[in-house]
Amino acid sequence: MKNNIIWALLVTLLLAGCTEPKSRNLAELVNPFIGTEGPGNVYPGAQSPFGLVQLSPDSGQSGWYRISGYSYPDTTIAGFSHTHLSGTGAGDLYDISFMPAVAPYKIAKGELGLHSTFSHKNEQAHAGYYRVMLETYGINVELTATERCGVQKYTFPKNDSAMIALNLAKHMNWDYPMGSDIKIVDNQTIEGYRMSEGWAQDQRVYFVTKFSKPFNTSVVDTLYTKHKVAKYNNIKNHNASFFFTTEQGEAIEVRTAISPTSVASAHKNMAEIEGKDFETVRAEVEKKWNTQLSKIEVENPSTDRLTVFYTALYRTMLAPVLYNNMDKSYLGADYKVHEADFNNYSTFSLWDTYRAEHPLLTLMHPERTEDMVESMIVFAEQSGALPVWNMWAGETDMMIGYHSVPVIVEAYLKGIPMDTVRALNAMVKTANRDDYRAIGEYKKLGYIPAQTHGESVSITLEYAYDDYCIAKMAEKMGEKEIAETFYERGRFYKNLFNAETGFFQPKDTDGKWLKDFNPDTYTTHFTESNAWHYRFTVQQEPEALRDMFGGAKEFETALDDMFEYKVANNDSLPIFSTGMIGQYVQGNEPSHHFAYLYNYTENPGKMDKYLHTIMTQLYRNTPDGLCGNEDCGQMSAWYVFSAMGIYPQDPASMKYELGVPINPKTVMTMPNGNKFTVLAHGLTDETYNPKEIRLNGTKLERRYITFDELQSGATLEFFF
Numbered sequence: 001m002k003n004n005i006i007w008a009l010l011v012t013l014l015l016a017g018c019t020e021p022k023s024r025n026l027a028e029l030v031n032p033f034i035g036t037e038g039p040g041n042v043y044p045g046a047q048s049p050f051g052l053v054q055l056s057p058d059s060g061q062s063g064w065y066r067i068s069g070y071s072y073p074d075t076t077i078a079g080f081s082h083t084h085l086s087g088t089g090a091g092d093l094y095d096i097s098f099m100p101a102v103a104p105y106k107i108a109k110g111e112l113g114l115h116s117t118f119s120h121k122n123e124q125a126h127a128g129y130y131r132v133m134l135e136t137y138g139i140n141v142e143l144t145a146t147e148r149c150g151v152q153k154y155t156f157p158k159n160d161s162a163m164i165a166l167n168l169a170k171h172m173n174w175d176y177p178m179g180s181d182i183k184i185v186d187n188q189t190i191e192g193y194r195m196s197e198g199w200a201q202d203q204r205v206y207f208v209t210k211f212s213k214p215f216n217t218s219v220v221d222t223l224y225t226k227h228k229v230a231k232y233n234n235i236k237n238h239n240a241s242f243f244f245t246t247e248q249g250e251a252i253e254v255r256t257a258i259s260p261t262s263v264a265s266a267h268k269n270m271a272e273i274e275g276k277d278f279e280t281v282r283a284e285v286e287k288k289w290n291t292q293l294s295k296i297e298v299e300n301p302s303t304d305r306l307t308v309f310y311t312a313l314y315r316t317m318l319a320p321v322l323y324n325n326m327d328k329s330y331l332g333a334d335y336k337v338h339e340a341d342f343n344n345y346s347t348f349s350l351w352d353t354y355r356a357e358h359p360l361l362t363l364m365h366p367e368r369t370e371d372m373v374e375s376m377i378v379f380a381e382q383s384g385a386l387p388v389w390n391m392w393a394g395e396t397d398m399m400i401g402y403h404s405v406p407v408i409v410e411a412y413l414k415g416i417p418m419d420t421v422r423a424l425n426a427m428v429k430t431a432n433r434d435d436y437r438a439i440g441e442y443k444k445l446g447y448i449p450a451q452t453h454g455e456s457v458s459i460t461l462e463y464a465y466d467d468y469c470i471a472k473m474a475e476k477m478g479e480k481e482i483a484e485t486f487y488e489r490g491r492f493y494k495n496l497f498n499a500e501t502g503f504f505q506p507k508d509t510d511g512k513w514l515k516d517f518n519p520d521t522y523t524t525h526f527t528e529s530n531a532w533h534y535r536f537t538v539q540q541e542p543e544a545l546r547d548m549f550g551g552a553k554e555f556e557t558a559l560d561d562m563f564e565y566k567v568a569n570n571d572s573l574p575i576f577s578t579g580m581i582g583q584y585v586q587g588n589e590p591s592h593h594f595a596y597l598y599n600y601t602e603n604p605g606k607m608d609k610y611l612h613t614i615m616t617q618l619y620r621n622t623p624d625g626l627c628g629n630e631d632c633g634q635m636s637a638w639y640v641f642s643a644m645g646i647y648p649q650d651p652a653s654m655k656y657e658l659g660v661p662i663n664p665k666t667v668m669t670m671p672n673g674n675k676f677t678v679l680a681h682g683l684t685d686e687t688y689n690p691k692e693i694r695l696n697g698t699k700l701e702r703r704y705i706t707f708d709e710l711q712s713g714a715t716l717e718f719f720f
Contacts, residue, residue: 038065045080100164218242293314313640320348331393334382350404366416406465427473503519529577656707
């Protein structure tokens with residue numbers, strides 16, 4: 001008892017001594033330019049937490065490194081559009097694009113069109129705010145946003161022909177306009193819509209825009225598309241130009257509300273910014289960001305480390321996005337307008353985000369998670385299946401598995417309210433679509449044969465994890481028969497493990513291994529990867545996986561091999577194999593839990609150098625500081641968890657594997673008011689192997705903590 005009192009006193013004194021002023025503006029610590037160069041594919045513009053509007057600059061040019069509309073090495077800006085994707089591999093959205101200019105206008109042929117040059121010296125951004133000087137025209141542009149509205153502030157030079165252009169015919173990357181309309185309501189108000197397709201099919205964006213100053217004249221151009229693809233021919237799209245007389249330093253605000261359902265709803269959504277000027281909206285969104293970011297208080301003498309952490313935390317709150325109007329009506333997956341009593345969400349990058357993004361949201365945003373789960377359930381009821389990778393009202397069907405399942409199951413196991421009967425029904429129905437991606441063969445044979453479907457090994461392994469999650473929830477609900485069925489399916493991964501090679505390999509319909517197997521080769525049997533990258537994809541049963549390798553020693557050797565083995569043809573690696581350490585790939589999601597599997601060996605400390613290397617070398621406060629696609633928060637959520645020294649290797653296990661923290665002190669305030677504290681005593685860049693770990697003052701003899709321990713307000717201490 002005496003020792004516990006002394007320990008509590010020491011911790012209290014330590015926490016008091018480390019306390020920093022609470023006046024830190026965390027929104028300004030965020031650097032949205034991290035990851036805008038290279039494979040990160042993120043945008044630097046303004047957004048409210050989980051907002052439908054992502055108001056950001058577009059370079060006006062297509063390309064892999066411009067998937068988000070913006071690439072740091074570019075020197076042009078061709079518009080500021082209201083919708084973007086955060087770090088995906090699909091170039092879509094860029095809706096409702098405005099561009100200010102003064103004569104003479106700089107217009108290029110092709111997709112670039114009206115544009116300006118700019119310099120990063122005259123550009124800045126942080127959470128909720130973006131600014132740039134358009135050098136060609138001498139116009140200063142500032143952006144901010146609410147959940148459904150974007151506010152732009154253009155500060156013009158003196159000019160008799162200042163123009164604000166609206167481009168609804170814009171085409172970039174995968175996105176293509178499929179019809180639009182512009183109506184001039186009065187000399188300060190316009191409204192309309194833009195229909196498009198690309199990754200998202202049948203995407204509908206309705207808008208209303210109000211200028212802070214009446215325009216003198218306007219021109220609306222109707223364009224009839226000519227394209228080599230027949231379906232794009234003769235579609236009527238529109239551009240418009242609005243002309244003003246401006247004095248030197250005069251600012252014009254462009255205030256736009258968008259809606260997924262109608263122009264009338266866009267008008268109603270304008271209430272978010274009614275009567276507020278740019279600075280008021282900016283202050284409000286920065287306050288929202290500070291409230292959310294302050295849920296995790298981090299201390300580190302390195303400003304760069306703080307910036308990397310808070311930028312990562314920020315990016316975990318950009319998606320999923322609110323997909324409804326202020327009155328909660330939304331466009332459903334059946335393309336009907338639905339009235340709801342919950343906030344509907346979309347843009348679920350589930351192959352990525354089930355791993356760490358959603359587990360972080362269950363801790364920080366349980367009320368939003370409740371709505372996200374309901375959004376998935378109603379999506380299933382409207383479309384026939386849970387979302388795989390949905391965006392706006394549609395299903396892109398991108399990537400593999402049915403990873404809505406672990407998101408729902410984890411939320412259920414953590415006590416987040418939901419209609420459990422509807423949830424379980426939706427999961428079972430989704431998992432039993434025999435005509436969908438070889439599920440029928442999977443159920444019959446216990447694996448997907450290589451001749452039946454591409455990516456057969458990856459899909460089998462990911463189905464097995466999802467099925468295990470269904471079993472966990474069914475078991476807790478007392479649905480014994482469902483649980484038994486899906487526990488059996490959850491072990492189908494064993495059917496593709498070749499004990500002779502130590503890899504998961506493709507089989508044919510007769511159960512024979514395909515010939516000429518080479519784990520280094522990127523083949524159609526694996527998703528965005530090779531056999532190395534799926535070698536340890538059994539989150540549900542790490543102990544069983546270890547035993548399949550022959551035991552702890554052999555498992556450790558296999559992990560060593562992965563981190564140490566380098567293939568000879570590094571120059572020909574596919575675009576998704578980035579951030580590589582040997583055959584470990586931090587830039588793509590299947591590898592994300594691999595380092596933590598050292599906890600299932602006799603030398604868990606081996607993971608420390610890899611985790612420290614990843615956090616210090618592959619996440620940096622530079623434009624190229626992300627080693628792979630951000631993927632709607634997953635890359636960043638991995639960092640947030642790992643920086644705290646914990647990681648949800650299996651989100652449905654209710655456990656967090658212990659790794660090694662990167663900051664001396666972290667305090668996460670839980671929704672119940674309790675504080676989870678992580679202290680790293682003696683941590684340096686040279687000393688990062690903990691000699692001892694204590695939980696609430698007691699030495700831990702295990703390398704994990706539980707969800708109950710975390711949310712109870714535990715203190716986790718690492719001694720280096």
